[in-house]
Amino acid sequence: MSSTLHLNCLSNASEVNESICGETRQQGELPGPMYVVLAVYLFFLTIFGILVNGAVIYLYFSRREIATVSNMYIVALCLCGFLIATLGIPFAAASSIRHHWLFGDGICKLHGFLLTGLGIVMIALMTGIAIDKYIHIVWYQAHRKVTKSFALGIITLCYVYGVIWGILPLFGWNKYVLEPARLTCSVEWTGDFSNHSYAITILFTGLLIPVGVIASLYSSILKKIHFQRKSSQQLVSLARKQKMIKREKKVAITLFLMVGSFIVAWLPYSIYGFICILGYSKDIPLIWHTIPSVFAKASILWNPLIYASRSKVMKKALAETFPFLRWLIRNPDKVQTNEQKNQTSLTLLRSRTLNSSDVVVQSSSENPAISASV
Template sequence: MDLCYEALNGSCGKYVRPYGIHVLMLIAMMLTTIVTFIGNLLVIISIGHFKQLHTPTNQLILSLALCDFLLGLFVMPLSAVRSMQDCWYFGDFLCKLHTCIDMTLSTASIFHLVSVSAERCCAVCSPLTYHYRFGFPTVLLMISISWLIPVVFSYMSTYLELHLHGDRDFYETHVHCVGGCHVFFSHGPAVVTSLFSFYVPGLIIIGIYSRIYMVARNQARSISLQLNQLRRVYPSEGTHCRAQKATITIAIVVGVFLVCWTSFFLCNIMNPFIGYTTPPMLIDALVWFGYVNSTLNPFIYAFMHSWFRKAVRIIVTGEIFKNNSSRKQLYS
């Protein structure tokens, strides 16, 4: 087996892949990183530039896009080098910093999904009081919580090395090596981290969107009954389509979230209890599946809206540099 540092004792092993697989990995990681970077940058520019988009709701989307943009800018490139080379050549300091930023942004992205879900629930379930509940102070508080808690949690896990608590000797003997930057959690921290970063937020999101679906379905039925009572000749197809669209949107939001993150966090919580026998390459691949969630977020929360498509056209064609372009009407 090749080594990351041939001249050093205790060097990590380096797996040499076939050329074809190497090229496919490079293309996939480059595309994921570029799409994440560009997609979220377009969201940031759109909401930041056009005054019509300066709403409390869009501030949540803007903060989520910023989180995913930073993940594509600072985390994914170094993770790609590590995945391609099976080695970390940037030193222990950057390893800890990269791990801390990775945990912070990935967790913050998930927390933002909870905030967006809560905002949508209030808009659908309590439309009369929505504008009073979700003003800029409320959104600012939600954004602050979505950033601050992941920062503190990631710092404590990484720099205070709480993720090694209970299994430090095993890590030093069997995992740690020169040229490595491994994702490692001992028994207790693996459970706490998985619950904090995925399972609890995931259950909250599922619960919120289940509530949204039930309310939307009841509203559709109520509208249909009112129309029948008034004996108006309106087909029920429109009501059915609205309910169907709500169902599809909920399925996409929850489905993408679960598909991207479930595998990694199942592996993360199980690995300590099966003797850390999960292959590092599998863990690395599951981490990238989690990253894909940040790649897809712009499509789910912005690309589905007509105002974003109009904003992108203005940005791409250069109209954004014209006078008063920030006052363009993107939706009526």
């Protein structure tokens, strides 16, 4: 095996791959069973990434109740996941079967560009989703003025932002190289000042700053919902109070899952990047050069699953569109009845309150930011 690896390294004359091959010779290959595990895992991500993201995209364009302004961000996020599942992960899965990259230096650069650019687009879109939910819940009246054209403009900016950061290494600021396990390509975390400056910049702009913005906005959302519930307690019955508390807990869990999935998906890879920047990459076992990267790719499944599973409207649409998913809704007729009751209750509450408290009661009810959006 070592002689084969040596020949593979010598057969590629590019400077990029010579340095990677040299590092790989020093560390050795992954254990044989690990390649099998990675291949199965990556093919699983490919298949289910296409199905799950494709289903959400299909529902948006086929179901009117799903085609909201807020859900445009979700569909854009799913489009990223779909592209990564179709154009990115299969190359790494196929390479896992043969224990090395199969597609040459040109495809390696394209592969690195797609994964890096689309990854940054996903992070930007998740920040956009947090901003949209903040406006929708905290500034509910203002959200009515947010049109689909405005949302489309924000989404376009997110894609442009990711493409710019993804294309810069192709023009000399950092570069795309094979990762030490030789199964996938990414930016070079080690090397000279140019490599380090790019790597540090994307870690701050692509992780630390978005995490701070998302956490701050979701914290404000929870505070607003809690304040609304406290303010309207004297206007509603005990049963209604309990329902509002239950809804508040549900929103808290949803926001926790959104932030948690973001951090869990990208934090290991970011820590790995920092360690490499500090010059300790050779001290990392080969397997830990691989796990953070492939683990981050699972975000293409987590995001749509979390958004879909926390939305009654989305679950209902999935159950009606795909009969084998009817288990998602125990009693579809009851869901419709509850929606009618909520609307009736909202009308009665509005008629009993002053204009100054109308916004509080409105936002405390089944408002679109909590129940209608994904």
